Amino acid sequence: MDWLQVAVLAVVQGLTEFLPISSSAHLILVPVLTHWDDQGLAFDVALHIGSLSAVLIYFRKEIGRMLVNGLKAVSGHGINEDARLMIWIVIATIPVCLVGFLLKDVISHYMRSTLIIGASLIVFGVVLGYADWRNRGTRSEYQMTWKDALIIGAAQVLALIPGTSRSGITITAALLTGMSREGASRFSFLLSIPVIVLAGGLETITLLQSPQAIDGPAMIAGILLSGISAYLCIHYFLAIIKKLGMQPFVIYRVLFGAWLLWFFHF
Known part of the structure; x- marks a missing residue:
């Protein structure tokens, strides 16, 4: 891999x-679009590490409170809002783990076409636009219920379809349950942690079992660049949606999806 490819893929x-x-x-x-060779599994692992590092650092205070209070709850000291939020994250993660494990071969072999990607970008983009347009919710992630967690977790299964967007579909579901834009987005970001850990863990196991050579400098650069760009993305996204909502991303999805369908299929 050359350094331009490393930088583009990481960002x-x-x-x-x-x-x-x-x-x-x-x-x-x-x-x-670039005709670059596949970046390889090792670099994919590096990118996951970078993204995971960003969300862990950004939400370090919330994660720390959830872990401390989760342990207190296990030891019989009662369940407060932080421990409850951790429980909702666990519940919302279970569906995608089960379905992803059962259908991973089907998804990887039959659902990565530009037709599916383009259609998913448009369809789920329109659904996100509708959810954001009708949203009047004010609840934060700490005011969720177990039913909300199940609904968002079930919606996250759709993210296994390329082009859907894990954050997009979980934010959509959270908005439809009556959460605020900020609450929906923050829960979606926290929900990404176990998903990234599990996906990255499976890739790491596969990598350790393969004879693939590892490009150390490229991996380090990938971790740093993806981590920095992901951290900035989280920070500015949460600021932007307060003023503009989700509609700029809806427009981008629809235009991007339409271009893909036109470019590859017409």
């Missing part, structure tokens, strides 16, 4: 992992 991953525009769609399409 694309960092920015699109948390924006509701589908990281998988962009990472699948970058090699197609």
Whole structure:
């Protein structure tokens, strides 16, 4: 890999992992449009580490409170809002783990076409636009219920379809349950932690079992660039949606999806 490829892939991953525009769609399409060779599994692991580091650092206070109060709850000291939020994250993660494990081969072999990616960008973008347009919710992530967690977790399963966007579909579901834009987005970002850990863990196991050579400098650069861009993305996204909502991302999704369908299929 040359340094331009490292920089482009790392920044694309960092920015699109948390924006509701589908990281998988962009990472699948970058090699197609640039004719670069596949970046390899080792670099994919590095990008996941960078994204994970960003969300852990950004939400370090919330995560610390959830862990401390979660342990207190296990030891019989009662469940407060932080421990409850951790429980909702666990509940919302279970559906995508089960379905992803059962259908991973089907998804990887049959659902990564530009037709599916383009259609998913448009369809789920319009649904996000509707959810944001009708949203009058004021509840934060700390005011969720177990039913909200199940609904958001079920919606997250749809993110297994390339082009859907994990953050996009979970924010959509959270808005439809009556959460505020900020609350929906913050819960979506926190919900990404176990998903990234599990996905990165599976990739790491596969990597350790393969004879693939590892480009150390490229991996370090990928971790740093994806981590920095992801951190900035989270920070500015939460600021932007207070004023503009989700509609700029909806417009981008629809235009990008339409372009993909036109470019590859017409």
